[in-house]
Amino acid sequence: MxxxxxxxxxxxxxxxKFLDGVRDRIGTVVVGQDVVVExxxxxxxxxxxxxxxxxxxxxxxxLVSCLAKSISLQFARVQFTIDLLPSDILGSEILDQRTNExxxxxGPIFTNLLLADEINRAAPKVQSAxxxxxxxxxxxxxxxxxxxxxxFLVIATQNPVEQAGTFELPEAQLDRFMLRHRxxxxxxxxxxxxxxxxxxxxxxxxxxxxxARTEFDVMEDRPVGTIQDLVEAMEAAAxxxxxxxxxxxxxxxxxxxxxxxxxxLGASPRAGIALIKAAKARALIRGRAYVVPDDLYALAPDxxxxxxxxxxxxxADGKRAEDVLVEILHDLTRxxxxxxxxxxxxxxxxxxx
Amino acid sequence: MPxxxxxxGAMLVFCLWMVxxxxxxxxxxxxxxxxxxxxxxxxxxxxTELEAIPSADxxxxxxxxxxxxxxxxxxxxxxxEYTGLEPGTHDLRKxxxxxxxxxxxxxxxxxxxxxxxxxxxQVKPNELTIEKGPSxxxxxxxxxxxxxxxxxxxxxxxxxxxxxxxxxKRGEVVHPPSLAEKLRPLVEGAVRGDLSGSxxxxxxxxxxxxxxxxxxxxxxxxxxxxxxxxRHPEAGPLLTQLESWLHKxxxxxxxxxxSLLEPYRNLPxxxxxxxGGAA
Ligand SMILES: Nc1ncnc2c1ncn2[C@@H]1O[C@H](COP(=O)(O)OP(=O)(O)O)[C@@H](O)[C@H]1O
Ligand SMILES: [Mg+2]
Numbered sequence: 001m002x003x004x005x006x007x008x009x010x011x012x013x014x015x016x017k018f019l020d021g022v023r024d025r026i027g028t029v030v031v032g033q034d035v036v037v038e039x040x041x042x043x044x045x046x047x048x049x050x051x052x053x054x055x056x057x058x059x060x061x062x063l064v065s066c067l068a069k070s071i072s073l074q075f076a077r078v079q080f081t082i083d084l085l086p087s088d089i090l091g092s093e094i095l096d097q098r099t100n101e102x103x104x105x106x107g108p109i110f111t112n113l114l115l116a117d118e119i120n121r122a123a124p125k126v127q128s129a130x131x132x133x134x135x136x137x138x139x140x141x142x143x144x145x146x147x148x149x150x151x152f153l154v155i156a157t158q159n160p161v162e163q164a165g166t167f168e169l170p171e172a173q174l175d176r177f178m179l180r181h182r183x184x185x186x187x188x189x190x191x192x193x194x195x196x197x198x199x200x201x202x203x204x205x206x207x208x209x210x211x212a213r214t215e216f217d218v219m220e221d222r223p224v225g226t227i228q229d230l231v232e233a234m235e236a237a238a239x240x241x242x243x244x245x246x247x248x249x250x251x252x253x254x255x256x257x258x259x260x261x262x263x264x265l266g267a268s269p270r271a272g273i274a275l276i277k278a279a280k281a282r283a284l285i286r287g288r289a290y291v292v293p294d295d296l297y298a299l300a301p302d303x304x305x306x307x308x309x310x311x312x313x314x315x316a317d318g319k320r321a322e323d324v325l326v327e328i329l330h331d332l333t334r335x336x337x338x339x340x341x342x343x344x345x346x347x348x349x350x351x352x353x
Numbered sequence: 354m355p356x357x358x359x360x361x362g363a364m365l366v367f368c369l370w371m372v373x374x375x376x377x378x379x380x381x382x383x384x385x386x387x388x389x390x391x392x393x394x395x396x397x398x399x400x401t402e403l404e405a406i407p408s409a410d411x412x413x414x415x416x417x418x419x420x421x422x423x424x425x426x427x428x429x430x431x432x433x434e435y436t437g438l439e440p441g442t443h444d445l446r447k448x449x450x451x452x453x454x455x456x457x458x459x460x461x462x463x464x465x466x467x468x469x470x471x472x473x474x475q476v477k478p479n480e481l482t483i484e485k486g487p488s489x490x491x492x493x494x495x496x497x498x499x500x501x502x503x504x505x506x507x508x509x510x511x512x513x514x515x516x517x518x519x520x521x522k523r524g525e526v527v528h529p530p531s532l533a534e535k536l537r538p539l540v541e542g543a544v545r546g547d548l549s550g551s552x553x554x555x556x557x558x559x560x561x562x563x564x565x566x567x568x569x570x571x572x573x574x575x576x577x578x579x580x581x582x583x584r585h586p587e588a589g590p591l592l593t594q595l596e597s598w599l600h601k602x603x604x605x606x607x608x609x610x611x612s613l614l615e616p617y618r619n620l621p622x623x624x625x626x627x628x629g630g631a632a
Pocket of ligand 2: 057060061062117157
């Protein structure tokens with residue numbers, strides 16, 4: 001506890017200034033989407049990979065590009081397509097004609113921030129190559145194994161699964177993403193602002209011709225922070241205090257996803273770990289030195305929903321995973337068995353008294 | 354010599370006839386073959402009058418008819434016609450009975466022989482097997498029975514499906530503890546200060562759930578509901594106090610748990626509905 005306070009006290013102003021700076025910078029280009037910006041910052045602070053899900057045109061790419069420009073990070077973007085090969089991401093060994101020796105050609109994954117755009121358009125082979133590298137943070141090319149740079153963060157975007165021509169990521173691979181966030185449409189006022197800003201962009205002369213300018217053109221290149229700032233913020237996030245009660249909340253929620261009658265596949269231990277990490281980062285972003293139930297309730301959908309699957313009976317009854325999760329979060333007891341066990345213990349204690 | 358030749362021819366025919374007659378008288382008549390009727394005339398048999406048993410057997414080897422019966426003193430004389438259907442020696446007594454149904458008694462055997470028309474070793478066709486026809490209305494009875502069985506299973510399924518739910522509902526009305534009831538022991542325990550970590554967590558969730566219900570925020574997104582609770586004049590301070598008690602690092606005891614939880618010690622159970630804290 002004292003340690004956490006001291007770590008936070010070491011440079012609280014600089015950390016808060018850095019985070020606010022990044023947020024403001026994104027805000028100059030992207031209108032609204034506050035929740036998404038917060039999720040991106042959480043991903044950044046925890047190096048937990050983030051999956052953004054939403055229909056095309058919700059500024060997913062714009063957001064991540066903007067983040068990359070606001071911190072002096074190495075940034076790479078891969079547009080996933082059906083004909084992409086694993087080596088297009090990871091790299092490959094090539095034969096150097098002059099020296100007659102194999103030379104390693106590192107792929108775009110060797111970067112700090114990788115934007116895997118429209119990840120569900122690539123073949124499953126490519127998806128799993130990326131997800132494996134994400135998990136292990138190292139890549140094997142030829143006979144050599146290479147560590148990925150640190151920090152290393154993947155932000156993937158995908159269209160909702162209902163869209164044609166996509167390969168849905170299976171739960172086992174979705175589990176590798178710390179958070180999956182579903183983007184919402186902007187509110188009418190935000191939409192109005194988007195239109196106004198876009199109209200103000202005008203035309204850019206380009207040699208003898210001209211093109212309409214986009215938000216991508218007006219992003220400021222000067223970063224608001226360095227990797228050093230980011231590392232300090234990551235340390236501060238790791239030092240945020242987590243109470244025993246909060247841990248109990250998390251364990252209760254995770255356990256209940258496994259015992260719930262409507263759920264076929266419950267959350268993995270990774271979900272609990274992700275929940276704690278993300279809650280710490282959220283607390284820091286909100287200027288708190290400790291986590292509170294708010295963090296749990298706000299993050300649980302993004303952490304848990306992509307790791308659970310309802311069973312057919314529940315789906316046939318028209319239940320939605322979101323509603324089942326809300327029910328789980330407000331239950332008082334820890335799962336069925338645990339609840340019964342506790343009752344039995346209480347009864348035994350009463351009879352002894 | 355036409356006269357002489359005619360006389361010789363007549364002589365030859367006459368001789369042949371005589372020979373034939375003599376042979377016929379000496380040798381017994383040839384037994385009939387299968388299917389050819391033969392008469393026994395003037396057969397005198399002892400005992401009361403006999404008659405042929407009406408044939409009900411499709412496979413009887415001989416068919417017997419009593420053509421005429423004459424009284425013959427105290428006995429009777431019979432003209433009997435029989436037609437053999439199977440080659441071999443048969444006893445006609447088997448096909449006769451007394452008119453007064455008295456036993457045949459010492460009736461002598463009436464053996465007849467039937468000759469085959471087929472050469473020996475003739476391959477016989479397979480026996481015809483006569484199968485039993487379907488019982489009357491078999492198909493419809495089957496269909497009706499199957500239909501009835503199906504309906505019975507369906508009804509059983511429906512019945513077994515619904516009463517469970519009904520029972521559950523009936524049980525819920527009486528049994529599962531309401532949110533207030535679930536909260537009470539937790540609040541009491543917290544006031545006494547002997548709650549385990551997970552019970553403390555349950556208490557916090559319970560209080561949040563109670564306020565969510567009270568302010569009718571259950572349809573709301575949970576984090577949005579929490580925001581609204583924070584702005585509520587009564588719930589807001591509770592949340593802040595709970596946070597500094599349960600989550601804030603540093604010395605405990607800053608929060609007066611007793612007075613914090615005092616309003617929740619005797620929550621009326623009936624005020625809220627029963628499904629508190631989910632199932
Ligand atoms: N919230 C927003 N703020 C600013 N521009 C937006 C917003 N939503 C949509 N846009 C506009 O729509 C475009 C969406 O582009 P893009 O980022 O490629 O979307 P996506 O990657 O989600 O398909 C942006 O370039 C911008 O012009
Ligand atoms: Mg895009």
